[in-house]
Amino acid sequence: MQLIELLSTEPVEKVSADADVVEAARLMRDHDTGALFVVADGRLAGVITDRDIVVRSVADELMRSARVRDIMSVEVVTAFGDQTVEEAKELIAEYGITRLPVVDREHQPLGILSLASLENKEEAQKKPLKVTAYKEKTDSSGRPHKVPLRTVYVTSEDSEEEAKGVAARIVEKEQRTPFVADGLATEKMPSKPAKTEK
Incomplete structure (x- = not known):
């Protein structure tokens, strides 16, 4: 999953x-955020955080005279919108940062993600599915019907076909035999079930 998919449309x-x-500081208050992109000519020039304001401005009694450029962070670790969530998590861990600005390939700001928001938004994108393996049987009247064999709950961020593949592997692993069924039916669940497979 790419980071651009996790960013809000705000x-x-x-x-x-x-x-x-x-x-x-007023912009942070009014928009309920702890960080702002600092831009020059439409490109990311740095980031200013609520901590920057406290440590580099208020603590040094510069609140009334300081400009953003005087206290902003200019060496900013960023990720591109087309990078993956895993790459973003690696950057956060490697540099020990709490916020990761996301930009496009022209360095236009797209949004800011934290480790917590990465994990929460990634989880929200996943689709809980109920996958049921069945055999096709014919009743005494000659009418076909499906007999459920096994149901597996899968949490997947990808397609229903991938969820079916995951379910088949789970059953094969449990039974230690090749998975045999006439078909697999999927059903979207309203909320994440107790047993999940990632």
Whole structure:
């Protein structure tokens, strides 16, 4: 799954490097965010966080005179929108950061993700499915019907076909024999069932 799929459709909050720190703080308050993209010529120039304001501005009594460019972080670890969730998690772990700005290949800001939001949004994208293996039988009246053999609950972010493959592997592993059925039926579940397979 690419990071662009996890970003919300809400506009990215930006601030100019020439803005004063009070303006940046008000933007954070008004948009209920702890970080803003600092942009120059439409490209990411840095990031300013609520911690930057406290540690580099308030603590040094610069709140009224400082500009965003004076206290922003300019060496910013970023990810591209077409990178995967796993790559983003590796960046967060490698650099020990709490927020990961996401940009496009022209370095236009797309959004900010945290490790918690990555995990929560990735989980929300997964589709809980009930996969039932069945045999086709004919009753005494000659009418065909499906006889359920085994049901497996699968949580998958991909297609129903992949979920069927996962279910077949689970049954093969449990029974230690090749999976044999006439077909597999899937049903979307309203919420994640107790037994899941990732």
